[in-house]
Every structure is written in structure tokens, then in C-alpha cells.
Amino acid sequence: MYCVSVTVLTLSALLSLTSSEMFTSSNKVQRMVMDEERMLGELKLFIDQKYDWLKKMSIFYFDRLRDVKFRDDSLEGHDLYHPNTMYLAIQKFANDYSPVLGNNLQNFLNIQRESGQIFLADKDDIAGARKSLVILQVVFKMSALDMARGDYLGFQGPPLKSNDAILIGARAFSEEHFNECIEWMNASITLYNSTDSTSLATIPEITAVMGRAYLRLGDRARAEQIYDEVKLLEPAGDEVGALGHELNNQVEFEFEFEPPDETFQNYSRLCRLENRHHIPDPNNPRLVCRYRETLLPYYRFKEEILSVAPFVSVIYNVISDAEGDHLKGFVSDKLQRGQIQGIKAIASDIRTSDLAWIGDQMSGQVSNISKRIGYITGLDTSQRKPDGLTSAEDFQNPPPWVKRSGHRLATFLIYLSDVQRGGSTVFPKIGIAVAPVKNMALFWYNFDPAYEVDLLTKHGGCPVLYGHKWICTKWIWTYGNTLRRRCGLTPEATQLDIEPDIKRGYKS
Ligand SMILES: *[C@@H]1O[C@H](CO)[C@@H](O)[C@H](O)[C@H]1NC(C)=O
Ligand SMILES: *[C@@H]1O[C@H](CO)[C@@H](O)[C@H](O)[C@H]1NC(C)=O
Ligand SMILES: *[C@@H]1O[C@H](CO)[C@@H](O)[C@H](O)[C@H]1NC(C)=O
Ligand SMILES: *[C@@H]1O[C@H](CO)[C@@H](O)[C@H](O)[C@H]1NC(C)=O
Numbered sequence: 001m002y003c004v005s006v007t008v009l010t011l012s013a014l015l016s017l018t019s020s021e022m023f024t025s026s027n028k029v030q031r032m033v034m035d036e037e038r039m040l041g042e043l044k045l046f047i048d049q050k051y052d053w054l055k056k057m058s059i060f061y062f063d064r065l066r067d068v069k070f071r072d073d074s075l076e077g078h079d080l081y082h083p084n085t086m087y088l089a090i091q092k093f094a095n096d097y098s099p100v101l102g103n104n105l106q107n108f109l110n111i112q113r114e115s116g117q118i119f120l121a122d123k124d125d126i127a128g129a130r131k132s133l134v135i136l137q138v139v140f141k142m143s144a145l146d147m148a149r150g151d152y153l154g155f156q157g158p159p160l161k162s163n164d165a166i167l168i169g170a171r172a173f174s175e176e177h178f179n180e181c182i183e184w185m186n187a188s189i190t191l192y193n194s195t196d197s198t199s200l201a202t203i204p205e206i207t208a209v210m211g212r213a214y215l216r217l218g219d220r221a222r223a224e225q226i227y228d229e230v231k232l233l234e235p236a237g238d239e240v241g242a243l244g245h246e247l248n249n250q251v252e253f254e255f256e257f258e259p260p261d262e263t264f265q266n267y268s269r270l271c272r273l274e275n276r277h278h279i280p281d282p283n284n285p286r287l288v289c290r291y292r293e294t295l296l297p298y299y300r301f302k303e304e305i306l307s308v309a310p311f312v313s314v315i316y317n318v319i320s321d322a323e324g325d326h327l328k329g330f331v332s333d334k335l336q337r338g339q340i341q342g343i344k345a346i347a348s349d350i351r352t353s354d355l356a357w358i359g360d361q362m363s364g365q366v367s368n369i370s371k372r373i374g375y376i377t378g379l380d381t382s383q384r385k386p387d388g389l390t391s392a393e394d395f396q397n398p399p400p401w402v403k404r405s406g407h408r409l410a411t412f413l414i415y416l417s418d419v420q421r422g423g424s425t426v427f428p429k430i431g432i433a434v435a436p437v438k439n440m441a442l443f444w445y446n447f448d449p450a451y452e453v454d455l456l457t458k459h460g461g462c463p464v465l466y467g468h469k470w471i472c473t474k475w476i477w478t479y480g481n482t483l484r485r486r487c488g489l490t491p492e493a494t495q496l497d498i499e500p501d502i503k504r505g506y507k508s
Contacts, residue, residue: 064096081420081467082157083133084150087164090129094122130171134180136463139268140422144168144183145190155421155466162191163200169209176255178213185210201239204230208239215246216253223247263458266428271462275421275435277314279306299375306432310454311495312444315376319369319439324416326365327472330358358472370474373412377443379476379484381412409485410476413442415469422465429456436469447478449488449498 079085137147148165150157160168169184185206192203201209211226227247230240245251260268270278305313319327360367374381413425415436425442426433434442448454461469488498 060096079157082150082155083136083152083465084147084157084160087129087133087160088158090125091164094126127171130168131175132463133168134172134175134177134184136422136465137180137183138177139271139463140465141268141272143187144180145187148184148187148191152465153421160191162188162193163198165191166200166206169206173209173213176216178216178255178257181213182210185213202234202237204234205237205239208234208237208243211243212239212246215243216255217257220247263428266431267426267460267462270426270428270431270433271422271424273424273433275419275424277304277306277435278431278433280431299372301376303376305496306434307427307430308496309494310430310444310448310456312427312430312432312442312457314434314437315441315443316437317439318372318376318414318441319416321439323365323369324414324439324470326363327358327369327414328416328470330362369414373441373474373476376441377410377412377476379410379481381474381476408446408475409478409481410443410445410447412474412476414472414474415440415442416472417468417470419464419467419469421467422462423467423469424462425459426462427457427459429458433462436471445495449485449493449495450491451487 080089133147136142136152137144140153142152144165146152148160150159165184165188169181169188172178172181172184188206189203192199192206207226208230211223211230214220214226215223223243224247227240227243230237231244234240301318302316303313304316305311358366360370370381415438417436418438419436424433424435444457444459446454446457461471486498486501488494
């Protein structure tokens with residue numbers, strides 16, 4: 001049976017459309033009328049929910065606004081150089097904003113995290129910040145309790161709370177930094193406030209984590225002693241249970257504690273030096289004033305040779321403050337990653353680096369700087385294809401030029417900022433540490449004059465303990481330079497032996 005009901009409401013549809021499927025049956029209309037009350041009820045629920053959400057947002061908004069308006073001015077300035085200030089800021093943003101705005105942030109506020117306009121930290125950023133603190137602790141041999149109290153080798157900043165210490169210790173544990181984990185957990189107990197009911201863990205639970213760390217370090221006796229104490233205090237605790245399980249089942253750990261290797265020891269020893277250049281033989285290097293023939297009659301610059309073989313030198317005032325600000329602007333604007341090439345600028349940050357490729361064509365200042373590097377080094381500094389966004393100071397991995405056997409002839413690294421403590425560039429094999437000096441460049445050849453890759457130039461960037469580090473790296477390639485920097489006449493020839501030829505341009 002085919003039934004259709006036609007009512008006034010559907011009449012116009014009937015007139016213009018012949019398909020009966022488009023009708024609203026009177027049966028449906030009846031149901032709609034009957035259901036109206038229920039529908040309004042649901043609408044009210046929806047409005048209430050949105051209203052609550054908006055109310056929450058608006059309270060959050062006014063809270064934050066008040067905070068921003070009355071923010072201690074110091075937070076804007078030097079205090080942000082302190083790792084604890086940075087850590088607390090990252091944590092605050094990630095914890096305060098993300099839960100309120102959640103995934104809706106992009107849609108609602110049209111803010112794009114990567115656009116460079118507004119940066120909002122997230123969980124990954126906090127995890128990264130905790131890891132960075134542990135690395136600072138390892139490299140600079142600081143005690144977790146001093147760090148938690150805001151004392152970083154005398155640079156004083158805000159203290160951390162017991163809960164922060166627990167979370168940093170947990171991060172150290174997952175990074176297999178068990179000694180550091182024990183220190184942070186111990187610090188969290190020292191800072192523990194028994195009247196504070198919001199602690200993330202009880203003292204027996206925190207102690208059990210220390211037991212688990214001792215076990216991984218091979219100190220079974222200590223772990224057992226801890227277990228005997230904590231199992232009485234909190235037998236049902238998760239960490240207490242895990243410690244008991246690991247002890248009773250003789251769990252084998254893949255982790256095997258080894259003292260840091262010699263390269264790392266050299267690296268961190270050099271990083272810990274006060275912020276000035278360190279060279280193995282202070283009598284050897286020399287400060288020279290060099291002239292080069294350029295388009296203008298001469299370009300004069302102050303160069304300090306730190307090592308002759310391998311050749312490493314620093315050159316002062318290679319750029320002006322204005323040019324430095326110009327280069328930083330490229331990073332701040334965060335031009336599309338990968339589209340910018342040539343000079344790479346990196347802002348070393350507590351967690352990571354913001355970086356941008358800056359091509360010679362991007363501004364007159366940039367191409368001027370590139371040309372100037374050419375005058376200083378006597379090399380062809382034409383722009384070559386970029387080789388990806390790897391860090392110029394990536395110490396952990398073998399430098400890419402080693403793998404690709406010889407495209408990066410030399411490196412010209414410009415510091416755009418001073419750094420109060422840490423942030424040096426170090427060469428662990430030859431005992432050189434170079435502290436950042438604003439507008440100074442560090443220059444070295446990755447190949448010796450016999451055109452062998454010079455493994456002694458393995459280098460790394462130290463973590464920044466206090467300050468903000470900016471660098472730009474210009475890589476100078478072998479293309480275009482084989483005739484400018486010819487081989488030495490003997491296998492032992494140093495850069496200084498072939499330097500006069502480079503200067504003369506091999507004319508006669
Ligand atoms: C915590 O530190 C204190 C003081 O340095 C030390 O006496 C104690 O043994 C440490 N506790 C553990 C479980 O390592
Ligand atoms: C412990 O916490 C309470 C409440 O948060 C606070 O009033 C007290 O000053 C704290 N004590 C210490 C020693 O930090
Ligand atoms: C580049 O250098 C030239 C020559 O020194 C100078 O005249 C010019 O103003 C510079 N360009 C910029 C954009 O700074
Ligand atoms: C560590 O430094 C010393 C002294 O500068 C040097 O002799 C040694 O070769 C370095 N070791 C490594 C692995 O770089």
C-alpha cells in the first residue's frame with residue numbers, strides 16, 4: 001500500500017517538484033509537533049553546555065589577562081635566560097592553555113602553532129624541557145637540589161616545587177639517566193611539603209623509584225634495603241610493587257651503566273669552562289690583523305688563530321648589530337621551512353632550535369654578508385644547494401660532510417649574541433672551546449691542505465646554562481674552491497703554508 005499525506009506545508013513542494021520522496025508526510029509533521037518540547041529541552045542542554053564552556057573560557061581569559069598585565073617586567077627580560085624560568089613558562093603554557101582550549105585552538109582562534117605568530121607549548125615541549133634540564137645537569141655537573149632551588153652555578157632563578165622534581169626525575173629515568181633520576185627524586189623529598197595534599201606521589205613511592213634506579217645502576221643491595229623500608233609503609237603502591245617485582249623476578253635490564261666515553265668527557269669538560277676561549281697551548285695562537293684585496297682597495301679584519309692544524313680561527317666584528325638583528329628577523333618570522341637556503345640561523349633554545357634557511361637573494365644585507373665572508377676567507381662563497389635542516393652544531397651524529405665525503409670545505413659560524421654561561425662551541429679532540437661573542441665568527445676548515453677530511457674538527461655545541469644563543473652558519477663548499485685553496489706542496493703543509501697562495505689568488 002502506498003500512502004501519502006499532503007498538507008499545507010508541503011503544497012508548495014508538490015507544485016514545483018514531482019517526486020513524492022520530497023514530501024514531508026503529515027505523519028512526520030505530527031511527530032515533529034509532538035516532539036517540540038523534547039527538542040527544546042535538548043537545545044537548552046546544548047546552550048547550557050556552550051554557556052558553561054564560554055563562561056569557563058571567559059574566566060580563563062580574564063585570569064590570564066590580569067596575569068599578563070601585571071606580569072613582573074623581569075620576566076620579559078633577563079629572567080627568561082634562566083632555565084627554571086623557561087621551564088616554568090613552558091609548563092604553565094602547556095598546562096594552562098591546552099586543557100582549556102584543547103584541540104579547538106586552531107579552529108576557534110585561527111592560531112597556527114607553526115606560523116610563528118603565536119607559539120603555544122604543548123606536552124612534547126614540557127617533556128623536552130625536562131630532558132634539557134637533565135642534560136644541563138650532566139654536562140655542567142650540577143646537583144639536582146641546587147637546580148631545584150634555582151641555583152645554576154650561581155645564576156639564581158625561581159625555585160621549583162617538589163612535583164617538578166618528581167616529573168624531571170621521572171623523565172631522567174625514562175632517558176636512562178639513573179644517577180640524575182635518583183638526585184631529582186631525593187630533591188623532591190627534601191622539598192616535599194607534608195601539608196601539601198597535591199603531591200603527585202607519596203614519599204614511599206618516590207623512594208621506590210629511587211630503588212628501581214639503583215637496581216638499574218647495579219646496586220642491588222641498596223635497592224633491597226629501600227624495598228624493605230617502603231613495602232611496610234606503602235605495600236599497595238605502584239612503584240613499590242614494581243620494585244618488588246623487579247627484585248623478586250631478577251629482572252634483567254638492557255641498560256648497562258658505563259662511564260661516559262672520552263669524547264663526551266672531553267666535550268663536557270670543555271663546556272664547563274668559564275665563558276672565554278680556551279685553547280690547549282696559549283703560546284701557540286696569535287692575533288693577526290689581515291688585509292685582503294677586494295673590490296674596495298682593502299678589507300681589514302681582526303683574526304685570532306686558535307689552532308694551525310687543523311686550522312681554526314675567530315674573527316671579530318664580522319657583522320654589525322643591525323645585520324645581526326636582520327638575520328634574527330628571518331628566524332622570528334619563521335619563513336617557510338626549507339624554502340630559505342644558504343645561511344642557516346639557529347636560536348638555541350631550552351628545548352630545541354628555531355631555524356631558517358636564509359638565501360643570498362633574500363636581501364641585500366644577506367648577500368653583502370656572504371660576499372664579506374668571501375673577502376675574509378679568500379674562498380668562493382657562492383650559494384650551493386642546501387643539504388637539509390641539520391644542525392650545524394649537531395654533536396651526537398657524525399657531521400654530514402663526513403658521510404658525503406667532502407662537500408663542506410669550511411665552516412663559517414657567526415654568533416649573533418653573547419651567552420652569559422654555556423653555549424660554547426667545542427672541539428673535543430683538540431681541546432678548543434670557543435665562547436660565543438656577539439658578531440664574532442668561528443672559522444675552520446673541514447679538510448686539511450692535503451684534502452683529507454680532518455676528523456680533528458669534530459665539534460659540538462654546549463647547552464646554554466644562562467642566556468640565549470643565536471648562531472648563523474655559512475658552509476663553504478669545495479665546488480668553486482679547488483683552484484682557490486689548492487693542496488699544500490707537502491703532505492704536512494698547514495693552512496699557514498698555503499695561505500700566501502690563497503691571498504695572491506695563485507697569480508704568480
Ligand atoms: C638523599 O640525599 C641525602 C643527602 O644527600 C642522602 O643522605 C640520602 O642517602 C639520599 N637518599 C637516597 C635514597 O639516596
Ligand atoms: C606547605 O604548604 C602550605 C599550604 O600550601 C603552606 O602554607 C606552607 O607555607 C608550606 N610550608 C613550607 C615549609 O613550604
Ligand atoms: C651592501 O654593501 C654595499 C657596499 O658596502 C653598501 O653600499 C650597501 O648599502 C649594502 N647593502 C645593504 C642592503 O646593506
Ligand atoms: C680528549 O682530550 C685529550 C686532551 O686534549 C686528547 O689528547 C684526547 O685525544 C681527547 N680524546 C678524544 C676521544 O677526543
